[in-house]
Amino acid sequence: MPDRLFSDHLLQGLEPDEQAVVHHVRRLCTETIGPNAAAVGREDRFAWDTFRLLAREGIVATAFPKAFGGTDARQVLRIRIIEELGRVCSTAASMITGTDLSARAIVAGASKALQQELLPRLCRGEIQSAFGLTEAQAGSDVRGLASVARRDGDGYVLDGSKKFITRASTADWLMVVARLQDHTGFVGLLVPRDAPGLTISPEVGKLGWFGVPISSLRFDAVRVPASHRLGEEGDGFSLAQDALLRARIGHAAMALGRAIGAVEIAATYAGDRRLFGRQLGEHQGAQWMLADMATQIEASRALLHATAQKYDRGDADCAIFASMAKLHATDLCMKVVTDALQLTGGRGYLQDFPLERFFRDAKLNQIGEGASEVHKTVIGRDLVRRSVQAERNPCLREGPLTDY
Ligand SMILES: Cc1cc2nc3c(=O)[nH]c(=O)nc-3n(C[C@H](O)[C@H](O)[C@H](O)COP(=O)(O)OP(=O)(O)OC[C@H]3O[C@@H](n4cnc5c(N)ncnc54)[C@H](O)[C@@H]3O)c2cc1C
Known part of the structure; x- marks a missing residue:
């Protein structure tokens, strides 16, 4: 195989068996996922073939602990897998991130019996879960959740609604976060899709991320046994x-x-296209655009790699780094895809050309899992808070800066 345009240096810290997983994913992308991505991205129906392939080939299992049949991939490996998939097909990449998101609370908080029952099957892709947090009045401001869980005998009665829930139409189990009626915090509950009182809306049309549809949920006095609570009350x-x-x-x-x-x-394209008597790529303007894109991408990959290492070590500042990495990578992706489409002119705008799909898919990464503005708020607030205790810049004299 010829060398990639983007360097493989970030594979070097991986163990040989981890590198083998990345090469396995690359082969899947080259042989199947990449060539099929255009068809998957044409219709917003759950892409079962892609999901089954990822499950069969053990990629879904990377999100699960070994005790339940998974491989418990380190984050430094996980980001390489997701990057490979994202390079050709957002649907495939989002199936891996979405499986992790929706099953994580089961891994972390379900009873042993529920874990034994569900996790091996989730890991093999035989069943699916969905993550139900967002509501009409609680998106960025998640603490504004209005769904309520009321204690009733040995369980809860759940009322409320959820919005924008990925895979709700295909999931067998829904992880739902609700407010406890007596204001003692929030509770995580696992609700089966056939629970009486649960209504799952038809799939809602959207701009991109085709292949992983979204729906709304309504809970009308849905009874959930205490054995289906995730973690303790308040968790x-x-x-x-x-x-x-x-x-x-x-x-x-x-x-x-x-x-x-x-x-x-x-x-x-810049190499293939000739205009004004030479290659597009020989025009300095095009070179500078490509240079900015590549340089920023490598900087962002380095930040993400450092974030993954922090996660794997359990560093206390991992969450802030994750906010920075997500903010930088997703805003950068939107700009890069926009500029790449500009460089490819009219062809970039065609449905037949991959950048049209990339352009539609890029937007959601800036909105989901905390919009860019939310992450800026988190990062800025943290800096101001920590500056009180942090080492003072040696250029300053003693006392409040307002005394200058
Ligand atoms: C395709 C898709 C799939 C999704 N899948 C799921 C899922 O599976 N499960 C789930 O629970 N949710 C899911 N979501 C919901 C998603 O997480 C929310 O859309 C997201 O958190 C933003 O919430 P919101 O849409 O209510 O926007 P709002 O909270 O109304 O925010 C709107 C905008 O306001 C700006 N903003 C927000 N806060 C601030 C601030 N502090 N300062 C300045 N500006 C700010 C941002 O630009 C933001 O985009 C999905 C959404 C989509 C579109």
């Missing part, structure tokens, strides 16, 4: 945050994979 929010942290790292990897794919396409 609902932290279980969701734990899942979202991994999902943010996944969104960043998917966005960088797509950005890499976009530069590969634009650079190839």
Whole structure:
């Protein structure tokens, strides 16, 4: 195989068996996922063939612990897998991030019996779960959740609704976060799709991320046994945050994979296309655009790699790094895909050309798992808070800066 346009140096820290997984994913992308991506991206129906392939080939299992048949991939491996998939097919990449997001609270908080029953089957792709957090009045401001769980005998009665829930139409189990009626916090509950009182809406049309449809949920006095609670009462929010942290790292990897794919396409076009008597790629303006894209992508990959290492080590500042990595990678991807489409002119705008799909898919990474503005708020707030205790810049004299 010829060398890739983007360097493989980030594979070097992986163990040989981890590198083999990346090469396996590459082969799947070259042989099946890449060539099929255009067809998958044409209709917003659940892409069963892609999902079954990822399950059969053991890629879905990377999100699950070994005790339940998974491989418990380190984040430094996981981001390489998702980047590979994102380079050709957002649907495939989002199936891996979405499986992790929706099953994570089961891994972290379900009873042993429920784990034994569900996790091996989720891991093999025989069943699916969905992650139900967002509501009409609680998106970025998740603490505004209005869905309520009321204690009733040995269980709960759930009322409320959820919006934008990926895979709700295909999931067998729904992980739902609700407010406890007595204001003691949030609770995570696992609801089967056939629970009496649960209504799953028809799939809702959207701009991109075809192949993983979304629906709304309504809960009318849905009874949930206490054995289906995830974690303890009050753990609902932290279980969701734990899942979202991994999902943010996944969104960043998917966005960088797509950005890499976009530069590969634009650079190839710049070599193929002749205008004004020479190659497009010989025009300095085109070279500078490609240079900016490639340089920013490598910087963003380095930030994401550092974030994954922090996750694997359990560093306390991992969440802030995940916010920075997601913010940078997803905003960058939107810009890179836009510029790559510009460089490929009218062809880039055609449905037949991959950049049209990349362009539609890029937007969601800036919105889901915390919009860019939310992450800026988190990062900025953290800097101001920590500056009180942090080492003072040696250029400053003692005392409040307002005394200058
Ligand atoms: C295709 C798709 C799939 C999804 N899948 C799921 C799923 O599976 N499960 C689930 O629970 N949710 C899911 N979501 C929901 C998603 O997580 C939310 O859309 C997202 O969190 C943003 O919430 P919102 O749409 O309500 O936007 P809002 O909260 O209304 O925010 C709108 C905009 O306001 C801006 N903004 C927000 N906060 C601030 C701030 N502090 N300062 C300045 N500006 C700000 C941002 O630009 C933001 O985009 C999905 C959404 C989509 C579109």
